[in-house]
Amino acid sequence: MTISAERPTDTVATSATPPSSGSGVSRSQRPGWLSQHLGTAIILAIVGYAFGHWLGNYISGNYPYIVNSGQNSISATLGLTFGIVGWLLGIGALNYPLAKLVGKSAPDEVEVLGWSKYFRYSTDHKVVGLQYVVGVLMFMFTGGLLAMAIRTELLSPTTHVFGPGTYIEIVSEHGTIMMMMATSLVVGPLGNYFVPLMIGARRMAFPRIEAFSFWIFMAGYMVIFSALPMGGFTTGWTGYAPLQNQNGPGMTGYLLGFAVIGLGMMAAGFNTAVTIINYRAPGMTWSRVPVFVWGILSTAGLLTLATPVLFSAGLFGLLDRCVQTAFYVTMHGGSSYLWQDLFWFFGHPEVYIMALPGFGIVGEIIPVFARKPLFAYKISAAGMIGVALLSFFVWQHHLFQSGINPDMRPLFMLTTELISIPTGFIFLVGMGTLYRAKIKFEVPMLFCMAVFFNFLIGGITGVFLSDVPVNVTVHGGFFVLSHFHYTIMGGLLFAFMAGIYYWLPKMTGRMMNKKLGLIHFWMMFIFFNLTFFPMFIIGLLGQPRRVFMYAQNLQGLNDFASISAFILGASFIVFAANLFWSLWINPEKAPANPWNSLGLEWQTANPVPFHNFDRIPVIMNDPYHYSEEGATALADLGGGATVGSTTSESNPA
Amino acid sequence: MTDTFKGSNAPTSTPEEAEFELRAHLGSVWTGGRLFIGMYTFMLASLAFSYFYLRSSNNAQLWRPNHITAPTYYGFFIYALLLLAAILAVYGQWRLRKGGVADWQVAGWTGVGCGLLALFLQIWEFTKVPFYPGSSGYASTFIGFAVMNIGTIVIGTYWLETTLARSLRMRKEIGGKDPELSNNPSAQSFRANVSSMTYFWGYIALTSTLFLFMFYLM
Numbered sequence: 001m002t003i004s005a006e007r008p009t010d011t012v013a014t015s016a017t018p019p020s021s022g023s024g025v026s027r028s029q030r031p032g033w034l035s036q037h038l039g040t041a042i043i044l045a046i047v048g049y050a051f052g053h054w055l056g057n058y059i060s061g062n063y064p065y066i067v068n069s070g071q072n073s074i075s076a077t078l079g080l081t082f083g084i085v086g087w088l089l090g091i092g093a094l095n096y097p098l099a100k101l102v103g104k105s106a107p108d109e110v111e112v113l114g115w116s117k118y119f120r121y122s123t124d125h126k127v128v129g130l131q132y133v134v135g136v137l138m139f140m141f142t143g144g145l146l147a148m149a150i151r152t153e154l155l156s157p158t159t160h161v162f163g164p165g166t167y168i169e170i171v172s173e174h175g176t177i178m179m180m181m182a183t184s185l186v187v188g189p190l191g192n193y194f195v196p197l198m199i200g201a202r203r204m205a206f207p208r209i210e211a212f213s214f215w216i217f218m219a220g221y222m223v224i225f226s227a228l229p230m231g232g233f234t235t236g237w238t239g240y241a242p243l244q245n246q247n248g249p250g251m252t253g254y255l256l257g258f259a260v261i262g263l264g265m266m267a268a269g270f271n272t273a274v275t276i277i278n279y280r281a282p283g284m285t286w287s288r289v290p291v292f293v294w295g296i297l298s299t300a301g302l303l304t305l306a307t308p309v310l311f312s313a314g315l316f317g318l319l320d321r322c323v324q325t326a327f328y329v330t331m332h333g334g335s336s337y338l339w340q341d342l343f344w345f346f347g348h349p350e351v352y353i354m355a356l357p358g359f360g361i362v363g364e365i366i367p368v369f370a371r372k373p374l375f376a377y378k379i380s381a382a383g384m385i386g387v388a389l390l391s392f393f394v395w396q397h398h399l400f401q402s403g404i405n406p407d408m409r410p411l412f413m414l415t416t417e418l419i420s421i422p423t424g425f426i427f428l429v430g431m432g433t434l435y436r437a438k439i440k441f442e443v444p445m446l447f448c449m450a451v452f453f454n455f456l457i458g459g460i461t462g463v464f465l466s467d468v469p470v471n472v473t474v475h476g477g478f479f480v481l482s483h484f485h486y487t488i489m490g491g492l493l494f495a496f497m498a499g500i501y502y503w504l505p506k507m508t509g510r511m512m513n514k515k516l517g518l519i520h521f522w523m524m525f526i527f528f529n530l531t532f533f534p535m536f537i538i539g540l541l542g543q544p545r546r547v548f549m550y551a552q553n554l555q556g557l558n559d560f561a562s563i564s565a566f567i568l569g570a571s572f573i574v575f576a577a578n579l580f581w582s583l584w585i586n587p588e589k590a591p592a593n594p595w596n597s598l599g600l601e602w603q604t605a606n607p608v609p610f611h612n613f614d615r616i617p618v619i620m621n622d623p624y625h626y627s628e629e630g631a632t633a634l635a636d637l638g639g640g641a642t643v644g645s646t647t648s649e650s651n652p653a
Numbered sequence: 654m655t656d657t658f659k660g661s662n663a664p665t666s667t668p669e670e671a672e673f674e675l676r677a678h679l680g681s682v683w684t685g686g687r688l689f690i691g692m693y694t695f696m697l698a699s700l701a702f703s704y705f706y707l708r709s710s711n712n713a714q715l716w717r718p719n720h721i722t723a724p725t726y727y728g729f730f731i732y733a734l735l736l737l738a739a740i741l742a743v744y745g746q747w748r749l750r751k752g753g754v755a756d757w758q759v760a761g762w763t764g765v766g767c768g769l770l771a772l773f774l775q776i777w778e779f780t781k782v783p784f785y786p787g788s789s790g791y792a793s794t795f796i797g798f799a800v801m802n803i804g805t806i807v808i809g810t811y812w813l814e815t816t817l818a819r820s821l822r823m824r825k826e827i828g829g830k831d832p833e834l835s836n837n838p839s840a841q842s843f844r845a846n847v848s849s850m851t852y853f854w855g856y857i858a859l860t861s862t863l864f865l866f867m868f869y870l871m
Contacts, residue, residue: 100815100818100819101811101814101815101818102818102822103815103817103818103819103820103821103822103823104822105819105822105823105826105839201677202663202674205677205678205681205685206681206685266692270685270688270689270692273684273688274681274684274685274688275681277680277681277684278677278678278680278681278684279677279681282673304688304691304692305691305692305695306695308692308693308695308696308699309695309696309698309699311696312696312699312700312703312797312801313699315797315800315801316703316793316797319786319793319796319797319800320787320793323786323796324785324786324787325786325787325792325793325796325797326786326787326788326789326790326792326793327703327707327793327794327797329787330712330713331712331713331715332713332715332787332788332789332790332793333707333711333712333713333715333716333788333789333790333791333792333793334707334712334787334790334793335706335707335710335712335790337706337710338703338706338707341702341706342699342702342703345699611663611664611665613663614663614665615665615667615670616670616673616674
């Protein structure tokens, strides 16, 4: 039997499952504060940490090298590991894997009512999406505060707020938290929430793996953050050996944190990729898949295949610290370059893990506000796949300066330059869509336009940096720093904001305040550029990264960048205020389809029902036929009710 | 991989929709099994890369002083057990397709035994290695391999054991029929899971052969 537009309407009587407030639900989903939830997770994490730390000391407290060094990486590692296990046990992530040992089946996925579901191990992709929103905002807030501390220190080359050690620890923690946050910034919140809605699915393929990815992601956040109270680490976010081996217990937090978040990234990528491949609604051929889903699929591929290498690199680093192997110790037969190779084999695809979902968001949003079909849709999808594939062949450009065979440099220079071609495809798709369009400058659209502006600067400087002579000249300085902030913050974070302003009405049923949104946008856009553009100049004038002292003649530019950064930071307070204002203080009910989008996610009821669609939609067209008279409707939602045609633009829902 | 089919249970589901969801689920188990192998390959490839990188670098002439290796007989025995478990998994699935439910279960539980014994030996081997973990590049990568191999064996054995345990319990749930032969959606899901699990055991056999050569014979 297949589902077609003309289908019977008999329902499966036995499959009805009413919303539950308790009975027949797994323990982790059961309401009531005595069952498993965030509170039990925290308690068991603390107990687990204490036990693991004690165990580590018990096992290894008398080892000579530990007594002599005064540092016990074994107890730190065991403490954090048992803490993570306690966390997962407390939240209920291990219930099903343990129950499987005796052959029990998976618990039913039923709707849990009330706020408590957001503090539990939920298998509803919409709940997980919102949990991720809060999670990534926590990452962003913490990393942002550390950025403010960095800029405060750089206000003066001679008067210091922090010592040099503390400064580099702050820089390292800022970089690590932000990079880890950025890997899940879109895939986590928006990918989990909207991919099933956009492909016409009622659920994710593996809902427990989806929930696991979020809760292990949060465990990774706490592990990485624990590095600070454990003395921090001084390697920057790249964790280079041999400095890595010389660092204290804080480095354990870094390595384990990376490995743990790596697990979360693999789980998220795996589940998302499988869902997109298998759960597309009937009629949703690959040429009708929304461009945002293409962005998430290519990212999921990278997450699934590149992150295991990061996991291994972190594991080897932990073995070096805990059992005295010598993977990264050159004098004992290892190699510090090995870390660089493994790290960047993940690290460069990671750049595209961060960029591709942003491209997807922009590609999804601009046709809505340009009221034009997406220009060269297939080129856009091909560009994303091309970027994802090529990203595995460029990692050595990070080693141009650190000992790569000079004969290898031209090859990796070429592959790095090649990747600008599919990236350019995506850029041109955006420009083609905007060409001669009557653009509606709503807040999400403004953020999309900013992505193009920022990414152009970040991308072009990236082409410069791929050239060996330029790379050798500006390596390790503020020029590079500014380049990657333009691509990651200017590209991804602006795209994320576009996505939040665009999709939050669907997620929460509330409209964001437009006036506050505009203030947020202009503050963020102007002061982002005023913060980071001067850093290109600072870098060309020779200021190195990660050093808290600098030449006196650079103070003016640094002060300008610092003050701009403070206002940039303040723009996030405006965003937070907008969230509180729009969601709780003065909530304004969102229309069913406030942007008149043709996207499938807007065609379902608001708020989105537990099962997303009453009937699995039959897809009849791609969702970009704006202003095309006579275009086929997007989908049949059952009973002959078609949605998503231009004739129904005024209120398609 | 999940071995029970849970549709969306939407109250408005039609029979075609339920069947569509079942097909999507079976496809997910198939895709997930193969994607998991792809993911695992990248992880093991990073170990192989480390091995050859350090071997070719031979820093401080400390790749493998005096050509010392981990105890070969342990390596062979662990390898033989994993190979046997993989062969039993493949044989069991072959018999299952022919209706030999008992054969599959006997082969499966024997495979679990092999996996547990291999796990014990892989851990025990740590006490028998004739080198300090950081004494050479070889020693370091061997310790890394052993840790990863413990993880691999745990995953493979867990997957096999949970599949077998599920088949015993499912019999009651689907009215006393053999889940291996029933047309019930959960039984179909179960068989898709058996297929992915068998594939993974084949993969374990393949990679074990590769690492046997690298760490014990080369």
